[in-house]
Amino acid sequence: MTDDPRIYVTPSHLRGVQARAHGLSFLPRSSANSALSGRYATRMRGRGLDFEEMRNYLPGDDIRSIDWKATARTRQPYVRVYTEERDRPALIVVDQRMSMFFGTRLNLKSVTAAEAAAMTAFQVFGAGDRVGGIVFDDERQIELAPRKSMKTVDAFLNSVSEFNRGLHADRRVEPAPARLNEILHRVARLAHHDHLVVIISDFSGIDETTHRRLSGLAAHNDLILMLVYDPSAKALVGDRRIVIGDGQRQAEVNLGAQETRQALTTFSRERLERIRQWQTEINLSVLSLSAGAETLVQIRQQMGRLTPRRRLR
Numbered sequence: 001m002t003d004d005p006r007i008y009v010t011p012s013h014l015r016g017v018q019a020r021a022h023g024l025s026f027l028p029r030s031s032a033n034s035a036l037s038g039r040y041a042t043r044m045r046g047r048g049l050d051f052e053e054m055r056n057y058l059p060g061d062d063i064r065s066i067d068w069k070a071t072a073r074t075r076q077p078y079v080r081v082y083t084e085e086r087d088r089p090a091l092i093v094v095d096q097r098m099s100m101f102f103g104t105r106l107n108l109k110s111v112t113a114a115e116a117a118a119m120t121a122f123q124v125f126g127a128g129d130r131v132g133g134i135v136f137d138d139e140r141q142i143e144l145a146p147r148k149s150m151k152t153v154d155a156f157l158n159s160v161s162e163f164n165r166g167l168h169a170d171r172r173v174e175p176a177p178a179r180l181n182e183i184l185h186r187v188a189r190l191a192h193h194d195h196l197v198v199i200i201s202d203f204s205g206i207d208e209t210t211h212r213r214l215s216g217l218a219a220h221n222d223l224i225l226m227l228v229y230d231p232s233a234k235a236l237v238g239d240r241r242i243v244i245g246d247g248q249r250q251a252e253v254n255l256g257a258q259e260t261r262q263a264l265t266t267f268s269r270e271r272l273e274r275i276r277q278w279q280t281e282i283n284l285s286v287l288s289l290s291a292g293a294e295t296l297v298q299i300r301q302q303m304g305r306l307t308p309r310r311r312l313r
Helices: 013-014 067-072 110-124 150-165 179-190 208-220 258-281 293-305
Strands: 049-055 078-084 090-093 130-136 141-147 194-201 222-229 241-245 250-254 285-290
Touching: 013 110, 013 150, 067 078, 067 110, 067 150, 090 110, 090 141, 090 150, 110 194, 110 222, 110 285, 110 293, 130 150, 141 150, 141 179, 179 194, 179 208, 179 241, 208 222, 208 258, 222 258, 250 285, 258 285, 285 293
Parallel strands: 090 130, 090 194, 194 222, 222 285
Antiparallel strands: 049 078, 130 141, 241 250
């Protein structure tokens, strides 16, 4: 098996992104260029705040923390004091289906997804939160409950690498159009509420059930979709014949025919646009990641270097 990092990842490759992921954050910034800000942005909860005590108001206290019921009852100003939770659970869902084993420039989509998953895991763990995840392919999945443990992070990265390296062109798999929806059902059972859920996929096979299950997740959690796509999804070029397959069937496509290129491009673009439109329909954020560009550069451009902030739910 090749060791080309554009085709397959190794655990050491994924651990190597730790230093480069420093400074990333999953809270919105003020810049209009941020994928997590503006009118299309999700209401990111950040870490929650636990109630600690009620005490008398002191000069300099934020008036927004005044408890008006207690103040009216005692005729003395009282404030509610909160402490920040330090271990919000995060669930990172990584798609390694055969549809991800494709790329025309720089990386395969499966590699970009694996790198994005590693960067997310290190950022979450570095912020003091619990890391867990689901890694899945067309037939199986592995689930790791969120824990504040480097051993869990290592187990997650090892699983991502194992599933990634299990992909190959002649692999035979049974078609499973509802596979992504099955995984979303599993996610909902693990992330009941107040989780950060990051789903990294090309979202092949989406339908109305996908929309409904994502809506349910977003109602009680912070939900980010990392939409991984190949540059060919926006524009197919070339005049050659290519063979494409889904692990079960193969077909030869003539890219020299303009109508063929147009049909394939239109299909891919419509799927990308449909997923991006979910930002206006569901309380979530979408980050688009091209397999034809450096993963970290794209994430940093869309999320920015942020300082975590305390936010009321």
